Amino acid sequence: MEEWIQVLIRTIILFIITFILVRLMGKRNIARLSPFPVVSYIVIAVLTALISINLINIAFGLVALGVWAILPIAMEYLEIKSKWFHDLVSGKETVLIKHGKIMEESLLQTRLTGEDLLRELRAKNAFSMADVEFAVMESTGEINVFMKSDKKPVTAHDLGIKTAPLAEPQTVVLDGNILNEPLASLGLNKEWLGIELEKMGVSLDNVFLAQVDSFGDLYVDLFDDAIILPQPQVKELLYANFEKIHADLTTYSMETQNEQAKEMYSRNAEKVKQLLEKLKPYLLR
Amino acid sequence: MTVASQVKQTLATLKGSQATLRIYSEQIRNNESAAVFHDALDKTRDIVNDLEKRAQALELQEPQYRGN
Numbered sequence: 376m377e378e379w380i381q382v383l384i385r386t387i388i389l390f391i392i393t394f395i396l397v398r399l400m401g402k403r404n405i406a407r408l409s410p411f412p413v414v415s416y417i418v419i420a421v422l423t424a425l426i427s428i429n430l431i432n433i434a435f436g437l438v439a440l441g442v443w444a445i446l447p448i449a450m451e452y453l454e455i456k457s458k459w460f461h462d463l464v465s466g467k468e469t470v471l472i473k474h475g476k477i478m479e480e481s482l483l484q485t486r487l488t489g490e491d492l493l494r495e496l497r498a499k500n501a502f503s504m505a506d507v508e509f510a511v512m513e514s515t516g517e518i519n520v521f522m523k524s525d526k527k528p529v530t531a532h533d534l535g536i537k538t539a540p541l542a543e544p545q546t547v548v549l550d551g552n553i554l555n556e557p558l559a560s561l562g563l564n565k566e567w568l569g570i571e572l573e574k575m576g577v578s579l580d581n582v583f584l585a586q587v588d589s590f591g592d593l594y595v596d597l598f599d600d601a602i603i604l605p606q607p608q609v610k611e612l613l614y615a616n617f618e619k620i621h622a623d624l625t626t627y628s629m630e631t632q633n634e635q636a637k638e639m640y641s642r643n644a645e646k647v648k649q650l651l652e653k654l655k656p657y658l659l660r
Numbered sequence: 661m662t663v664a665s666q667v668k669q670t671l672a673t674l675k676g677s678q679a680t681l682r683i684y685s686e687q688i689r690n691n692e693s694a695a696v697f698h699d700a701l702d703k704t705r706d707i708v709n710d711l712e713k714r715a716q717a718l719e720l721q722e723p724q725y726r727g728n
Contacts, residue, residue: 542689561689591687609680616677623670630663636714643707650703657693 378429386427392437393423396444401451409465409514415447465514472510475523485512496520539657541589548585551598561587568593575604614651614658621647664718671711678704 396419403412419440426436454461469481471492482492492510495518501507509521531538545557553565571593572579584596595604621644628640681704685697 540690540692589689589693590684591689610684613677613680613684616673616680620670620674620677623666623673627663627667627670636717639710639714643710646703646707650700653696654700657696 382428385429385433389423389427392440393419396440400444400447407515407517409516411464412447415443418443468514469512470509471512471518472507472520475505475508477504481512487512492518537656539589544586544588544594546584546586547593548579548582548595550584551580551582553579557587561591563587577602577604610658614654617647617651617654621651662722664715664722667711667715667718671708671715674704674708674711678708 397416400412400415422431422436422440422443425431426433426440431439450460450464454464469485471478471481471485471487477492482489496502496504496507496510499518499520501510501520501522506522506526507520508523510518512518545561547554547558547561547563547568553568555565558564558568568585569579572582572585572595575593575595577595577597581597581599581602582595583598586594588594590610592609597604624640624644624647628637628644631637631640678701681697681701685694685701688694688697
């Protein structure tokens, strides 16, 4: 057989083997790996390249390739089982800033200069050292920052506002194709989607993306951006309706001469008011 | 507009809102939220009953405007 055909066949087979090996080694982001797994990826890549152009004997090469693929997998299993082994292999996180004070020994230990630390802090939006309470270098080398409690972004919880619990929105149309699985998981079907789109006055082939939110409302993005769609305002309208009902009932309770009816109107006005309080987080936010 | 027809109009708005609440209480995917909407639905039912009774009583008092 001619040599180039051998290289061709060997390369194709190696391509498939390496692909399977890398998939077996997991789907962790390569930028977030601790240093050692990166080494095994590089060794596998180099070995594959050398075998495919016949610089190493194929049998020896495959043995080495197998060991470099299987050992990292075995090590990951051991790391899950044993905390001690995990700390040995992946290393522990290092505290760089504690109680707002930089730990100089930690900087030395992680071989980080002051500029490096400041750059990493700025990347986390901490431009002023005075705002930082705690910072830690993870075993992957990434630096995470915990801000002082008065410098943290305000949450609804801080303001004491009640918000409605939401489920994640589901994408039901992508690139003009109906995605049946998410639609079925919502307990909806194509007919429902058809009716909703008809209500908006758009056809399916003009829809690039459609999502159903937690309330079952449909959000649509069209291919034709010149068309402006009315955004669903049903919830706001519902809230306004209840406000109107509350106002009506209050008026009636003042106008009527009948004592019994007066009592009934004001009792129900109070009920509607309670209802408004309760529904506000769901309908307005 | 007579008092009876005013009350009836409020009743109609209330019933419309009730229908919207019912749709949401069925569509919503979070159990906690669904419970809130179901609860609201029950409350509106009581109010609708009270208002319907009042509307009937008013019609009896103003028979000349019946059906308006």
